[in-house]
Amino acid sequence: MVKVGDxxxxxxxxxxxxxxxxxxxxxxxxxxxxxxxxxxxNVVVMKHINEFEAVPIVTDNVxxxxxxxxxxxxVPVNLAKYAMGRKVAxxxxxxxxxxxxxxxxxxxxxxxxxxxxxxxxxGSMHPVTTKKMLVEMYDIDPEDVxxxxxxxxxxxxxxxxxxxxxxxxxxxxxxxxxxxxxxxFCTLKIPVNADLACGNWGVIGDMAGNATFCQVMNEKxxxxxxxxxxxxxxxxxxxxxxxxxxxxxxxxxxxxxGSTLExxxxxxxxxxxxxxxxxxxxxxxxxxxxxxxxCPVCACGEDSKCxxxxxxxxxxxxxxxxxxxxxxxxxSCIACGQCSDVCPSDIPxxxxxxxxSIPSQRRRNYQPGINLDTPPFFEVILx
Amino acid sequence: MTEREWTPKIVAxxxxxxxxGGADTAGMGRFQQPASTRVIRVMCSGRIDPLHVFNAFLxxxxxxxxxxxxxxxxxxxxGNEKTQVKYQFLEEMLQQLGLEPDRLHLNWISAxxxxxxxxxxxxxxxxxxxxxxxPLKPAGVR
Ligand SMILES: Cc1cc2nc3c(=O)[nH]c(=O)nc-3n(C[C@H](O)[C@H](O)[C@H](O)COP(=O)(O)OP(=O)(O)OC[C@H]3O[C@@H](n4cnc5c(N)ncnc54)[C@H](O)[C@@H]3O)c2cc1C
Ligand code: SF4
Ligand code: SF4
Ligand code: SF4
Ligand code: FES
Numbered sequence: 001m002v003k004v005g006d007x008x009x010x011x012x013x014x015x016x017x018x019x020x021x022x023x024x025x026x027x028x029x030x031x032x033x034x035x036x037x038x039x040x041x042n043v044v045v046m047k048h049i050n051e052f053e054a055v056p057i058v059t060d061n062v063x064x065x066x067x068x069x070x071x072x073x074x075v076p077v078n079l080a081k082y083a084m085g086r087k088v089a090x091x092x093x094x095x096x097x098x099x100x101x102x103x104x105x106x107x108x109x110x111x112x113x114x115x116x117x118x119x120x121x122x123g124s125m126h127p128v129t130t131k132k133m134l135v136e137m138y139d140i141d142p143e144d145v146x147x148x149x150x151x152x153x154x155x156x157x158x159x160x161x162x163x164x165x166x167x168x169x170x171x172x173x174x175x176x177x178x179x180x181x182x183x184x185f186c187t188l189k190i191p192v193n194a195d196l197a198c199g200n201w202g203v204i205g206d207m208a209g210n211a212t213f214c215q216v217m218n219e220k221x222x223x224x225x226x227x228x229x230x231x232x233x234x235x236x237x238x239x240x241x242x243x244x245x246x247x248x249x250x251x252x253x254x255x256x257x258g259s260t261l262e263x264x265x266x267x268x269x270x271x272x273x274x275x276x277x278x279x280x281x282x283x284x285x286x287x288x289x290x291x292x293x294x295c296p297v298c299a300c301g302e303d304s305k306c307x308x309x310x311x312x313x314x315x316x317x318x319x320x321x322x323x324x325x326x327x328x329x330x331x332s333c334i335a336c337g338q339c340s341d342v343c344p345s346d347i348p349x350x351x352x353x354x355x356x357s358i359p360s361q362r363r364r365n366y367q368p369g370i371n372l373d374t375p376p377f378f379e380v381i382l383x
Numbered sequence: 384m385t386e387r388e389w390t391p392k393i394v395a396x397x398x399x400x401x402x403x404g405g406a407d408t409a410g411m412g413r414f415q416q417p418a419s420t421r422v423i424r425v426m427c428s429g430r431i432d433p434l435h436v437f438n439a440f441l442x443x444x445x446x447x448x449x450x451x452x453x454x455x456x457x458x459x460x461x462g463n464e465k466t467q468v469k470y471q472f473l474e475e476m477l478q479q480l481g482l483e484p485d486r487l488h489l490n491w492i493s494a495x496x497x498x499x500x501x502x503x504x505x506x507x508x509x510x511x512x513x514x515x516x517x518p519l520k521p522a523g524v525r
Contacts, residue, residue, distance in 0.1 A: 274481030275518050309434055316441040317519050318480075323437045327476045356479050360472070 002225045002236075006216040007244050009207060010236030014066075018210060022071040023200040026212035026234055027091055027117050030196070032065045033228035034089040034115055044082045044090035046072055051145045052127040056082050073148060076124040076180060078296040078338050084108055089115035089224070093124070094188040095336040098369025099296035101193055102332045105375055106299040115224055118194025118217070120201055122150065122254060123183030126341055133177035138165050182337030182350050185262035189254045190247075193370045195221035202239060202247025213239060213247055266355065281352055282322055284345040287312055291339035291349050292325065297332040297368070326356045331377045332368050333357035389525065390419045391445035391511035393504065396435065397492075398428045398462075401452035404494025414501030417508050427451065429462025433473045436487070443524035445517045446486045446507050453491040463491065485510045486517060 002008075011024030017032075018025040031043045045068035046054040054075045059065060079090055080099030087110070092100065097116050104111040125133075131142040138157055147158035154166040155178070172178035191197045197215040200208075214236065216222055228234045239247075269277050292298055292306060300306075306328065310321035333353050340350040361368065364377050397403035403424045409416060421444075425431055428451025439447045449470055457463040470489045477487055488507060492500050516525075 271478075271481060274479070276481070278480060305432075305434055309438075314441070315521060317521060318441065320434075320437055320441060323441075323480075324434060326480070327433055327472060330472060330476065356476060359479070360475055363475075 002216055002222045002229070004216055004218055004222060007239040008214045008216070008225075008236040009203060009211050009239045009243065010214055010234050011207075011211045013233060013235055017066055017069060020069040021212070022069065023203060023209065023213075024207075024211035025069055026214060026236075027119065027198050028066060028069045029233040030117055030224050030228045031089050031091065032062050033231040033233040034224060035060065035062055035065060036233075037227050037231055039223065039227055040089045040113070040115060041087045042089075044079050044088050046075065046077075046091075048072070051148060052130060052142065058082055058086065058088065071119065073123075073150070074125045074127045074130040076126065076183075076337065076341060078294075078336050080109070080296040083114050087113040089117065092116045092118050092191060092194055093121040094118065094191040094193065095121070095186070095334055095369075096296075097191045097194040098188070098334040099336065101369040101371065102297040102334065103299060105372065108299050111372070115220055116191075116194040116196075117224065118191025118197045120190050120197065120199025120251075121183075121186075122189065123179035123186065125178065126180050129177055129180075133172060133175075137167055137172060137175060137177060140165065180337045180341065181265060181348065182335050182340065182354075185258050185265050185354075186335065187255045187258035187262075189258075190215070190251050192217060196224055199247070201250045202243040204240075204243055204246060213243065265351065266358075278352060279318060281347060282318065285319060285322070285347060286345055287319065287321065288344060289321075290342045290344065292321075294338045294342045295329070296336060296338060297329065297334055326353060329353055330357045330360040331364075331366065334368050389512075389516070390417055391508055391516075392443060392525075393417075393420045393446045393448060393507060393511070394439040394444040395420055395422050395448040395450060395504070396428070396431045397422055397424055398430075398451040398457075399424055399426045400458040401456060401494050402428075402450035402490075402492040402500070405450075405492040405496045405500040408495060408497030409501040409504075410497075412497040412501075414498055416501045416504045419508075420504055427457060427459045427462035428466040429457070429459060431466060431469075433469060433476075436473060440482070440486075440517060440519045441521070443517070443520045445514075445520065446488070446511045448503070448507065449487075449489045450492050453493055456493065482517070482519070483514050485514060 010026045012018040012029035017028050034040050035043050042058045042060050043065050044058050045065055047057045048054045052074045054072050056079055078099055079096045097118050103109040134140045134142045144159045145157050146160055149156045154168050156166040158164050169178050195217055198212050202213040203211050306321045306324035335354050337350045340348050343349055366377050397406055406422050431449055436447050451463045490503055
């Protein structure tokens with residue numbers, strides 16, 4: 001019997017899934033079982049193209065789910081929008097899970113029918129940066145990469161001819177590569193906001209590398225696991241005290257690192273210089289609207305205030321589009337980095353938005369995307 | 384030709400039932416106030432969207448005033464309480480953007496408070512005069 005709060009270590013019973021899985025294939029097996037047993041109608045997974053490219057798919061084909069094993073550290077998409085209007089199970093980094101909940105609060109995702117299998121996340125990388133890094137730091141042709149792994153603070157790439165090269169992530173980040181900026185100051189590393197929180201932290205001994213640590217967060221998590229056990233797709237056992245302690249330790253180190261980096265990434269800008277700073281940063285905006293399109297917490301459709309009241313012919317000092325977005329996302333922005341990732345003018349839009357949303361959220365003791373007890377803060381204050 | 388003395392352009396959003404009346408009373412009572420105020424009448428302060436405030440600044444306002452009935456007196460029960468909440472976010476946002484706090488104000492003024500309205504406009508004008516034109520004012524707008 002699985003209970004809420006359980007800390008387990010498990011793996012896929014299918015050897016093939018287990019060996020191809022990022023740690024033990026448990027996530028894939030749980031998703032496949034949810035589909036097979038009719039817990040959901042569809043599953044969202046990543047369809048691999050290569051190490052740097054993958055597309056999210058919504059599928060009702062178990063084979064496609066089983067083929068989606070492995071963690072893609074260089075494909076930083078957010079999956080929340082794929083759950084809209086569907087009855088799905090999905091893998092989710094903490095920021096995917098946050099976006100699902102924020103959309104749930106706004107009635108865009110039916111949380112009762114959405115099963116979220118959370119993945120711990122130490123950070124993801126932008127594919128373009130990663131390829132450049134391979135050439136400049138690793139002296140590896142991106143085409144030759146067949147595998148990638150993070151171990152003891154080092155990022156390791158494996159090539160076709162069986163060679164491996166490891167470089168410390170700190171060193172990579174100092175050289176301007178490594179994780180995306182949003183991931184460096186992200187402090188939600190274990191998806192406690194998902195139904196299950198899975199990862200490889202705390203998987204030790206002979207299990208290391210071929211089992212998944214899994215914390216059961218709520219009743220939906222219980223359902224997911226029991227369903228997969230019944231289907232014969234996974235085996236689980238209680239995690240040892242030592243495993244639990246190690247996982248907690250690594251998590252707290254990562255959280256502290258995130259908080260330290262936040263101070264570096266957001267130096268104070270004096271009051272009288274801020275307007276100039278924002279204007280200069282947004283100067284090259286070409287009004288493509290991609291940052292809105294990709295935002296996983298934006299619940300507006302096409303007819304939204306930021307776009308409808310913004311006209312390309314207005315020669316304003318600052319765009320109405322950005323002013324509206326800066327205000328509207330101050331409660332819901334989860335600093336997922338999607339907007340910066342897609343900006344064709346390389347505007348660090350996540351960092352600009354975060355200068356508004358982080359203080360605004362902290363002042364109200366509000367963390368977006370954690371649970372339903374905290375509705376959007378406009379609503380809270382009026383009560 | 385000598386430059387005319389610059390006076391700040393102030394956009395005042397007033398609700399139909401109270402602060403607009405206040406502006407009217409100020410006029411009828413002949414309280415002195417600068418002529419550079421542009422009053423925009425809305426049915427209730429709750430109708431004032433932050434978007435309207437952004438628009439006023441982007442079109443060249445040096446200060447924007449959000450005004451309505453005193454709390455408890457709103458003709459639509461609690462429109463002004465909603466205004467208060469929206470205003471909090473708006474104020475924080477514009478401060479973070481780097482706009483000087485003196486350029487944005489919230490005030491409750493009843494229809495009979497003509498003098499209060501005039502004093503308010505005079506105070507804001509004096510403060511904004513010291514600040515000079517708004518950094519968001521488009522080129523070519525005085
Ligand atoms: C970017 C990233 C960073 C991670 N960092 C850590 C970490 O620091 N510490 C830790 O303990 N665990 C981390 N994980 C989780 C870990 O890599 C495994 O995913 C987890 O242990 C589950 O293993 P598994 O074998 O059960 O997963 P699998 O059965 O292999 O299933 C993996 C699932 O993840 C999905 N997926 C792959 N890439 C992405 C992506 N970019 N975004 C969303 N979903 C994706 C796949 O579609 C698949 O459903 C990270 C995962 C990702 C995606
Ligand atoms: S923002 Fe946080 S949760 Fe999202 S990819 Fe980056 S580190 Fe992971
Ligand atoms: S504004 Fe940008 S960083 Fe914030 S939630 Fe939207 S896409 Fe993510
Ligand atoms: S993605 Fe970049 S260029 Fe496009 S609208 Fe957003 S900030 Fe402007
Ligand atoms: S009617 Fe005056 S504030 Fe609502």
